[in-house]
Amino acid sequence: MIIAEQKPLDEIKGLIADAENVLVVGCGTCVTVCFAGGEKEAGILATSLRMTSKLDDAPKEVTHTTVQRQCEWEYIDPLADEISAADVVVSIGCGIGVQAIAERFPDAIVVPGLNTTFLGMPTEQGVWEERCAACGECILGLTCGICPIARCAKQLLNGPCGGSQDGICEIDPDTLCAWQLIYDRLKAQDRLHLLTEIQPAKNWSSSRDGGPRRITREDLRLEAEAAE
Amino acid sequence: MTEAQSNGYKSGSRLERILRDGHFAVTGELGPPQSSNGDVIREKAKILLGYCDAANITDNQTAIVRMSSVGAGTIVVQEGLEPIIQMTCRDRNRLAMQSDLMGAYALGMRNVLCLTGDHQSFGNHPTAKNVHDLDSLQLLQMMVGMRDEKLFQCGDEIKGIEPRFFLGAAANPFGDPFEYRPYRLAKKVEAGADFIQTQLIYNVPRFEEYMEKVHDLGLHEKTYILAGVGPLKSPGMAKYMRDQVPGLDVPDEIVDRMTTATKGIDKEDKKARREAWRSEGIQITIELIQKLRDIEGVCGVHVMAIEWEEAVKPIVEGAGLMPRPEVTALPAASTETGE
Ligand code: SF4
Numbered sequence A: 001m002i003i004a005e006q007k008p009l010d011e012i013k014g015l016i017a018d019a020e021n022v023l024v025v026g027c028g029t030c031v032t033v034c035f036a037g038g039e040k041e042a043g044i045l046a047t048s049l050r051m052t053s054k055l056d057d058a059p060k061e062v063t064h065t066t067v068q069r070q071c072e073w074e075y076i077d078p079l080a081d082e083i084s085a086a087d088v089v090v091s092i093g094c095g096i097g098v099q100a101i102a103e104r105f106p107d108a109i110v111v112p113g114l115n116t117t118f119l120g121m122p123t124e125q126g127v128w129e130e131r132c133a134a135c136g137e138c139i140l141g142l143t144c145g146i147c148p149i150a151r152c153a154k155q156l157l158n159g160p161c162g163g164s165q166d167g168i169c170e171i172d173p174d175t176l177c178a179w180q181l182i183y184d185r186l187k188a189q190d191r192l193h194l195l196t197e198i199q200p201a202k203n204w205s206s207s208r209d210g211g212p213r214r215i216t217r218e219d220l221r222l223e224a225e226a227a228e
Numbered sequence B: 001m002t003e004a005q006s007n008g009y010k011s012g013s014r015l016e017r018i019l020r021d022g023h024f025a026v027t028g029e030l031g032p033p034q035s036s037n038g039d040v041i042r043e044k045a046k047i048l049l050g051y052c053d054a055a056n057i058t059d060n061q062t063a064i065v066r067m068s069s070v071g072a073g074t075i076v077v078q079e080g081l082e083p084i085i086q087m088t089c090r091d092r093n094r095l096a097m098q099s100d101l102m103g104a105y106a107l108g109m110r111n112v113l114c115l116t117g118d119h120q121s122f123g124n125h126p127t128a129k130n131v132h133d134l135d136s137l138q139l140l141q142m143m144v145g146m147r148d149e150k151l152f153q154c155g156d157e158i159k160g161i162e163p164r165f166f167l168g169a170a171a172n173p174f175g176d177p178f179e180y181r182p183y184r185l186a187k188k189v190e191a192g193a194d195f196i197q198t199q200l201i202y203n204v205p206r207f208e209e210y211m212e213k214v215h216d217l218g219l220h221e222k223t224y225i226l227a228g229v230g231p232l233k234s235p236g237m238a239k240y241m242r243d244q245v246p247g248l249d250v251p252d253e254i255v256d257r258m259t260t261a262t263k264g265i266d267k268e269d270k271k272a273r274r275e276a277w278r279s280e281g282i283q284i285t286i287e288l289i290q291k292l293r294d295i296e297g298v299c300g301v302h303v304m305a306i307e308w309e310e311a312v313k314p315i316v317e318g319a320g321l322m323p324r325p326e327v328t329a330l331p332a333a334s335t336e337t338g339e
């Protein structure tokens, strides 16, 4: 899922400085699960903004609402009235949610309340780790299910760099070396031969480097739209 | 067919000819300045000239911005020293690497060392974006393709003079997973590494263990392996390298030797202590070279005395590696004429 964390309160205050009516919009999907932008966080953020604005002698009207998924039109369309009543909308969905609101409501001023950080998962209570960089051409089949694009600091495709030591990546004592993990797992599965084959230069055009990406599935399109 | 191919050499560099002739090679290292001062390079080149067969020109080493390796290499060529251009995958994509190396070839450079590069978080621009479009093996493959197939990485033909480099790669015998390291070397050899320079070696028995596996795989017959050595300057540096630098193995015995080097010298006599440490550092390096030289498949040493180029002379002399050999002249048709 998409992992995000809340921006520092001061930064959010700066983003809404000129507004009197503020609407905080949470999202009920990924950011709820990672405790960054769900209903509970929307409520807490609205209260904090209201209180600090009072302390700063510039009281703001701050309301909040949460939709099930901020990244689909059908869930955000019902917010039309609340959004038009607000001077600024603070979205605490991921970056996609912020953009969905901006795109759907051309007049609304939308600012992000979160920093969207990565695609990952909780590995223990309170800890989230990156797992995928959405490179567009998955090679997990060659690396026994451990991604060197997202998890090796240098995105190496042919084995560990010289800085791998005791299972730890050279960049930081808390980061495991992805290639040590790959090695250990292939060894345990008796498939080390996979590491002797040279992986040729990767085609990054299917990654972000190829520009914004888009998938079109004709089989799923509604006829009217497809005919456009 | 190019002249260079017809003369039987890959690039005809001095380093290639020395190794082909069976001499025990010595390479040095020259770090460009963190400025545009070409005189710094000229001075360092003068210190190294005659004491090593070629010198690595580092490429933003430890991710600190310095004059480019190709720019500094150009000055080194003018000084009569042969450069080994280091190129990391951290800072350039495949377009930039190909164009820079074509330029380097046109400017007279003949050796390239293909590296991954230290992570930018170690250097002075930790907020930079890194590239890693290719990894070091893929960079090797690309440069082999340009040289031997006359093809750009994309497959287009190079219509004209192709860059013909003697291609090197680095190997870290002490990185983890230790058992995998010889296979990683095998991959680099298969990708086309003509020579290998290893990480700094202080633990000879552990390196021997690595080399046994290298022999089993027959790699020492397919590439020239240069063992990396470097003089320690102080016990503090020895401890730092033992405890803090990932992928380095400095045995306690070496740290102890550095520590006891100042025995009997007054603590206040900073100059004498410094001299004692430095001469012990040089002595240790000489002894390491003598041991490494006896290991089958070690074809030379790579002496890394960064910011202490003066140490190379006493090390090379002390290890009995002077004078440096003359190289066989290239056949009449020189590599310069290209196609
Ligand atoms: S290889 Fe690409 S798609 Fe597969 S997990 Fe890694 S980044 Fe994601």
Ligand code: SF4
Residues within 6 Å of the ligand: A151, A152, A153, A154, A155, A156, A159, A160, A161, A162, A163, A164, A165, A168, A169, A170, A171, A176, A177, A178, A179, A180
């Ligand atoms: S130490 Fe491991 S994870 Fe870190 S950059 Fe090197 S190979 Fe990648």
